[in-house]
Amino acid sequence: MSKVIFITGVSTGLGKHTAEYLAQNGFTVYGTSRNETRIGGGVHTLMMDVTDVLSIQKAINTVLEKEGKIDVMINNAGMGISGAIEEATTEEIRLQMDTNFLGMVHVIQAILPSMRQQGSGTIINMSSLGGICALPFQGFYCASKFAIVGFSDSLRMEVKPFNIKVVVIEPGDFHTNFTSNRVIQQKAKNNSPYEAQFNKTMGIIEKDETGGLHPDKLALKIFKIINSKNPCQVYVVSSFEQRLVPYIKRLLPHKWFYSIIGSHYGVK
Numbered sequence: 001m002s003k004v005i006f007i008t009g010v011s012t013g014l015g016k017h018t019a020e021y022l023a024q025n026g027f028t029v030y031g032t033s034r035n036e037t038r039i040g041g042g043v044h045t046l047m048m049d050v051t052d053v054l055s056i057q058k059a060i061n062t063v064l065e066k067e068g069k070i071d072v073m074i075n076n077a078g079m080g081i082s083g084a085i086e087e088a089t090t091e092e093i094r095l096q097m098d099t100n101f102l103g104m105v106h107v108i109q110a111i112l113p114s115m116r117q118q119g120s121g122t123i124i125n126m127s128s129l130g131g132i133c134a135l136p137f138q139g140f141y142c143a144s145k146f147a148i149v150g151f152s153d154s155l156r157m158e159v160k161p162f163n164i165k166v167v168v169i170e171p172g173d174f175h176t177n178f179t180s181n182r183v184i185q186q187k188a189k190n191n192s193p194y195e196a197q198f199n200k201t202m203g204i205i206e207k208d209e210t211g212g213l214h215p216d217k218l219a220l221k222i223f224k225i226i227n228s229k230n231p232c233q234v235y236v237v238s239s240f241e242q243r244l245v246p247y248i249k250r251l252l253p254h255k256w257f258y259s260i261i262g263s264h265y266g267v268k
Helices: 013-024 055-067 090-120 139-162 195-209 215-227 245-251 254-264
Strands: 003-009 028-031 044-047 072-075 121-126 164-171 234-237
Touching: 003 013, 003 055, 003 090, 013 028, 013 215, 044 055, 044 215, 072 090, 072 234, 090 139, 090 164, 121 139, 121 215, 139 164, 139 215, 164 215, 215 234, 245 254
Parallel strands: 003 028, 003 072, 028 044, 072 121, 121 164, 164 234
Antiparallel strands: none
16 A cells, blocks of 8 residues: 655645655655645645644545545645845744744644554655755744754654654755745835845845756655655755755854855855
8 A cells, every 4th residue: 555645835846846756656645735736646636724723634634534544744835035034024924934834833733643543654844954054034934944943853752652753854945936936025125224135145045046956856855765764864955065054064163154154145
């Protein structure tokens, strides 16, 4: 019997490519999105909003009723908001954290009872290289991704007695529509004192993203993780240069490391 995969955020980008790749390679895949979506590869799609607890429970119950189990949960749904930390509104901060962090938490809380009962399961949480290395004008996006790493470390210890594995993936730059879908804070558009630096930095960030890896590279990595009996706890999936970032951060003094990061993004 094939493994049943439940993956959030499949309408576009990394989620879409991953869901299709897994379905084409023998897994039973259920993918969710906020709006009605149909994608290829034999993926079963469900409408679900990660900021709506009732919506989450309904989607998970639908899969459990049809398949009797969920073997792998991939928390992929997310979004990005950019702008100066000083100028972010409470609503913008809440949208970022509710989508990227609390949404993931609520999905995991809903799925854990069934995984505990079956005595197995794998939870794959999508963080980011921005969950290792903070970036200018991405403060709350990075906060959400750093939070995923710490949360996952705690969760891993709690669910180990139930034979549930917790894996964190930290992607670098990928060429997807994440770039075009990014939300710009309202005050960043209205004569912000940060405007010149913001525009310069975002130009560099968007250039890095559009020159990033193809999403299929991440899909293949997830395929290998699911098929591994003993997956690693954390995977950085990125270009060779970006894979060096965690090691450089460990080696260099904090001030030196962020001096290099700031320089890359045009911050003098």
